[in-house]
Amino acid sequence: MKITNTIKEVRKNVKAWRTEGLTVGLVPTMGYLHEGHQSLIRRAVKENDRVVVSIFVNPLQFGETEDLDTYPEDFAGDSKICASEGASMIFHPSEHEMYDEGFCTFTDMTGLTETLCGKSRPGHFRGVCTVVSKLFNIVSPDRAYFGWKDAQQVVVIKRMVMDLNMDIEIVACETVRESDGLAKSSRNVYLNSNERKASTILQEALKIAEKKIASGVRASHEIQKAMIDTISAEKEVKLDYAEIVDLKSLQPVNTIEAPALLAAAIFIGETRLIDNYIYGI
Numbered sequence: 001m002k003i004t005n006t007i008k009e010v011r012k013n014v015k016a017w018r019t020e021g022l023t024v025g026l027v028p029t030m031g032y033l034h035e036g037h038q039s040l041i042r043r044a045v046k047e048n049d050r051v052v053v054s055i056f057v058n059p060l061q062f063g064e065t066e067d068l069d070t071y072p073e074d075f076a077g078d079s080k081i082c083a084s085e086g087a088s089m090i091f092h093p094s095e096h097e098m099y100d101e102g103f104c105t106f107t108d109m110t111g112l113t114e115t116l117c118g119k120s121r122p123g124h125f126r127g128v129c130t131v132v133s134k135l136f137n138i139v140s141p142d143r144a145y146f147g148w149k150d151a152q153q154v155v156v157i158k159r160m161v162m163d164l165n166m167d168i169e170i171v172a173c174e175t176v177r178e179s180d181g182l183a184k185s186s187r188n189v190y191l192n193s194n195e196r197k198a199s200t201i202l203q204e205a206l207k208i209a210e211k212k213i214a215s216g217v218r219a220s221h222e223i224q225k226a227m228i229d230t231i232s233a234e235k236e237v238k239l240d241y242a243e244i245v246d247l248k249s250l251q252p253v254n255t256i257e258a259p260a261l262l263a264a265a266i267f268i269g270e271t272r273l274i275d276n277y278i279y280g281i
Contacts, residue, residue, distance in 0.1 A: 001082060002089045007138050010052065010091050014140060022049035026141035028132060031055040032072040033081045036176040036184035040145040043173055045086040052139050053082050054091045056098060060106075060127030067270075072189050091139070098134060107133040112159055115250050116152050116263050117274065120240050128153060129160055136161075136168055144168055149175040149183045151261055151276045155250060175275075181207075183275045190271040198236035199273060202266055205230040205242065206277040209262050213279055218256045220244040227264060240265035240272065247278060 004010060014024055025048030027040045033055075044051045055078055062068040075092065082090050106126055112118070113125035136144065146154050154172045161168055176184045181203035182196075191199060205227040212223050227242040245252050247259035258280020265274045 001079075001087055003079065003092060004089065005092050005094060005097060007093070007097060010089070010138055013089060014050075014052075017050045023142045024048055024139065025051045026135065026139045026144040027051065027053045027087075028135050028144065028146070029053060029055055029078075030057045030071065030186065031078050032074055032186040032189070033078045034176075034184045034186060034188075036147055036149065038081055038085055039176050040147060040173055041082060041085040041087055043171065044143065044145045047171070048141075048143060050088040051086070052089045052091055052141065053087045054093075054135055054139075056091075056093055056131070058098075058127055058131040059095060060099075060130055061124050062127070063121055063123065066121075067187075067190075072186055091135075098131070106130045107160065107164075109156065109160065109163070112152070112156050112250050115245060115252070116241065116243055117265060118152065120265060125153075125156055129156065132157055133160065133164070133166075136166055141168055143171050145171045145173060147175060148172050148278065149185070149275065151247075151263060151278065152250060155247065155261075177203075183273075185273060187271055187273065191268060195236060195268045195271065198234050199266075199268055201231055201234040201237055202264060202273055202275045205264060206262060206275060210277050210279075213256060220252070220254055220256055223256065223262070227262070231264065231266060236268055238267040240267060247281070 017024060025044035027044050029037050041053060057071050059068055107129040108126045118125050158170045161170055180200050182199050208230055209223045209227050217223060224242055224244055231237055231239050242264040244262050247261045260279045261276055263276040
């Protein structure tokens with residue numbers, strides 16, 4: 001497995017692979033890899049001849065009061081995971097390599113990025129779209145792999161690829177969870193024991209919503225209220241949002257019809273966690 005921090009080296013290797021007629025997969029990450037990332041790499045290795053894993057904590061997608069300076073890192077551990085899963089290359093650029101002095105060009109969109117996390121974190125998806133479009137231009141993959149835990153991100157990236165006519169298949173993979181249901185996240189490391197116990201309320205609220213839908217309830221306000229009431233009952237937790245939206249438009253719906261996204265975000269102490277349940281796919 002090769003490790004590089006330069007765009008030039010990535011392109012040189014990809015060009016050589018293309019000359020051999022090989023397919024290329026990309027797994028974009030911010031590092032501190034866990035089993036969720038491993039599942040993405042594993043699938044990419046299965047479906048492509050060569051796989052690039054990018055590890056880059058992207059400053060453009062963090063707000064002024066967010067955790068950019070304290071975001072967890074473990075490059076040595078990440079490298080071992082990538083090697084064990086069969087990745088061909090790690091691309092680990094510096095901020096300067098990705099955003100040279102005077103950088104002033106961004107990729108942005110409207111509509112899809114103005115609800116859910118986009119509403120709570122203004123500018124976040126501008127940063128996501130910019131860095132992902134740059135990675136797509138650098139690696140030129142056949143396929144790129146993302147997790148459904150970040151469902152809004154999946155929808156946004158798929159739309160960006162469609163709108164900008166990028167010849168890339170976006171592969172969305174199932175959320176990987178802890179034994180108690182908590183979605184795997186690099187930020188879970190921030191939680192102390194009491195916060196970790198309280199964090200399961202997020203999955204509990206979504207399970208209640210899922211059961212209501214299974215029982216025939218389709219009124220969004222009723223299911224949303226059940227989610228909010230469940231989360232609000234946990235004293236350790238502060239609700240950011242609990243919303244029900246159409247999976248394609250990400251706009252709120254009055255009546256749940258497939259496909260729909262039930263998404264929630266909470267704060268536990270200083271840590272923000274997200275999760276979702278997708279109905280109808």
